[in-house]
Amino acid sequence: MYRGFEETRGKESAESVVVIENLKKSFGNEVVLSNVSLKLFQGENLVVLGKSGSGKSVLIKCIVRLLAFDEGKINVLGYNIGELNNTDLGELRKKVGFLFQSGALYDSMTVRQNLEFPLLRIRKELNRKEVDDKILEALENVGLADALEKMPSQLSGGMRKRISLARTIVVDPSIMLYDEPTTGLDPVTSQEISVLINEVQKKYKTSSIIITHDIECARKTATRIVMLQDGAIYKEGSLTDFEKSDDALIKAFFMQSGT
Amino acid sequence: MKIYRPAMSDRRSVKGLLNGTMRLGEKAKAQKDDITLLLINSADVVLFMMRVAKETFSRDFEFKEFFRQCFQIGYKTLPLITVTGAIIGLVLTIQTRPVLADFGAESLLPGMVAVSIIREMGPVITALICAGKVGSGMGAELGSMKVTEQIEAMEVSATHPIRFLVVPRVLAATLMIPILVLYADALGILGSWAGVNIKGSVSFVLFFYQAFSVVDFLDFIPALIKTFFFGAVIGFVGCYKGYNAGRGTESVGVAANSAVVVASLLVIITDMIAVQITDML
Ligand SMILES: Nc1ncnc2c1ncn2[C@@H]1O[C@H](COP(=O)(O)OP(=O)(O)OP(=O)(O)O)[C@@H](O)[C@H]1O
Ligand SMILES: [Mg+2]
Numbered sequence A: 001m002y003r004g005f006e007e008t009r010g011k012e013s014a015e016s017v018v019v020i021e022n023l024k025k026s027f028g029n030e031v032v033l034s035n036v037s038l039k040l041f042q043g044e045n046l047v048v049l050g051k052s053g054s055g056k057s058v059l060i061k062c063i064v065r066l067l068a069f070d071e072g073k074i075n076v077l078g079y080n081i082g083e084l085n086n087t088d089l090g091e092l093r094k095k096v097g098f099l100f101q102s103g104a105l106y107d108s109m110t111v112r113q114n115l116e117f118p119l120l121r122i123r124k125e126l127n128r129k130e131v132d133d134k135i136l137e138a139l140e141n142v143g144l145a146d147a148l149e150k151m152p153s154q155l156s157g158g159m160r161k162r163i164s165l166a167r168t169i170v171v172d173p174s175i176m177l178y179d180e181p182t183t184g185l186d187p188v189t190s191q192e193i194s195v196l197i198n199e200v201q202k203k204y205k206t207s208s209i210i211i212t213h214d215i216e217c218a219r220k221t222a223t224r225i226v227m228l229q230d231g232a233i234y235k236e237g238s239l240t241d242f243e244k245s246d247d248a249l250i251k252a253f254f255m256q257s258g259t
Numbered sequence B: 001m002k003i004y005r006p007a008m009s010d011r012r013s014v015k016g017l018l019n020g021t022m023r024l025g026e027k028a029k030a031q032k033d034d035i036t037l038l039l040i041n042s043a044d045v046v047l048f049m050m051r052v053a054k055e056t057f058s059r060d061f062e063f064k065e066f067f068r069q070c071f072q073i074g075y076k077t078l079p080l081i082t083v084t085g086a087i088i089g090l091v092l093t094i095q096t097r098p099v100l101a102d103f104g105a106e107s108l109l110p111g112m113v114a115v116s117i118i119r120e121m122g123p124v125i126t127a128l129i130c131a132g133k134v135g136s137g138m139g140a141e142l143g144s145m146k147v148t149e150q151i152e153a154m155e156v157s158a159t160h161p162i163r164f165l166v167v168p169r170v171l172a173a174t175l176m177i178p179i180l181v182l183y184a185d186a187l188g189i190l191g192s193w194a195g196v197n198i199k200g201s202v203s204f205v206l207f208f209y210q211a212f213s214v215v216d217f218l219d220f221i222p223a224l225i226k227t228f229f230f231g232a233v234i235g236f237v238g239c240y241k242g243y244n245a246g247r248g249t250e251s252v253g254v255a256a257n258s259a260v261v262v263a264s265l266l267v268i269i270t271d272m273i274a275v276q277i278t279d280m281l
Helices: A056-063 A086-094 A111-122 A128-141 A157-169 A187-204 A215-221 A239-244 A248-255 B014-031 B034-056 B063-102 B106-147 B150-156 B161-198 B204-214 B217-243 B250-280
Strands: A016-027 A030-041 A045-050 A071-076 A096-099 A175-179 A207-211 A224-229 A232-237
Touching: A016 A056, A016 A207, A030 A045, A030 A056, A030 A207, A030 A224, A030 A232, A045 A056, A045 A187, A045 A215, A056 A071, A056 A175, A056 A207, A086 A096, A096 A157, A096 B150, A111 A128, A111 A157, A128 A157, A157 A175, A157 A187, A175 A187, A187 A207, A187 A215, A207 A215, A224 A239, A224 A248, A232 A239, A239 A248, B034 B161, B034 B217, B063 B106, B063 B161, B106 B150, B106 B161, B106 B204, B106 B217, B106 B250, B150 B161, B161 B204, B161 B217, B217 B250
Parallel strands: A045 A207, A045 A224, A096 A175, A175 A207
Antiparallel strands: A016 A030, A016 A071, A224 A232
């Protein structure tokens, strides 16, 4: 049995909304995550850095059990992910927003239908007008209110990414998992997205994990940074810790835009 | 070597056992062990079937998606079926006539053609065409949804992708393919009438009467029943291949292709089994 949210509220999990302990995940003989332990605290923006292929996407997919992990423990909002039954998993997923690296817009649906899809299924209590208002608000947030009736195939890559971000925030999740929210966007839009991430965090008190290669985005949004390397957490600290670090690997990451 | 241990949630159930077998599969794939792979794949198919069956009878049935799929399958294959149905009837008639003429039994022509269309040609040819058109379409569509993470996006949007994507498609195929077969039968018979009229002229009423004096109920019902199975097979294989597509873009093509191959093969095998069963009755 999982432990309900209420039950654990007064205890240590009230502070940390996601607790990952000794997570291990491999595909066949390829070990991707060998030993990852990580905490996400209430209301913070945790930036995850790491080389391409270091398993960042795999890590956040394990958090909502899109991928089953091999060993270790993941606790999200008091739910023990490894042992959840399907009903509870569904309930938990309603509280977690997931921005996919590829955007993952449904290409057989218009932008409006794309946003409606999670909204009608997760926030069943809303009436028609509230749904429309929320859709419009989310689209305005990403600056694409006029794309409402377009098909994803009519949008550019960056626009698709923004629509998909709108689709994630439209349901007001309490935890957000962003997989490279600014990759492939121009500097101006990336900046706007970073601002938006901060706004969402302040407005709805969400806790977020942000995977990114974009150091500017990390600078803007991070309350804390962890770096993933060789299947484990390589370094954890604040932005200044990272910027002051002498470690060659970390330097390589922060060099790209010297300030 | 480490002994395989199923995750906690997997213990104590058939599904758990199958899931366990699945994970063994990743090791087997690495070692290219054929027999283990075969077992794994069978376990995978059974597991998928169980999930589809379970979701079929779940409370929130996706009616809208179901009707959309019915339209897609029915309407979009209609021109193809129209042309093939009519041509099959025509050609069959032209080819059979000389043989019957040798025996002076030309009056049997409508009946013979009708029987072969209703019993065999109509169902099998329609099903094979649908395996090509519908099966590959489903394989490609679900395959690309898988590759571009759309299926995962559905999962995190509190929607079971099997319930939303697979169940409506399988049911729509199961329902629409029999209807398409009936339509193909009708056009086949019309085509046959046209074939008869190339040499000499027979009124449609007479032709119809001659045809259906030979065809009886027992030709019709088993032939119709098997088409439901054809539909289910095509829908299931198309969805299974698409849903389980690999990770790269090329796996979309692979999924579509193997959906057609496997669905066509299974249609023929199902036909053989159906004929055997009908024969015993
Ligand atoms: N479903 C899967 N099946 C098999 N291998 C996988 C699967 N998902 C990921 N991998 C492998 O896991 C490794 C890590 O992948 P992941 O997508 O997490 O990298 P990443 O850190 O997100 O990289 P990037 O920054 O390029 O997105 C890769 O080697 C990849 O091939
Ligand atoms: Mg990634």
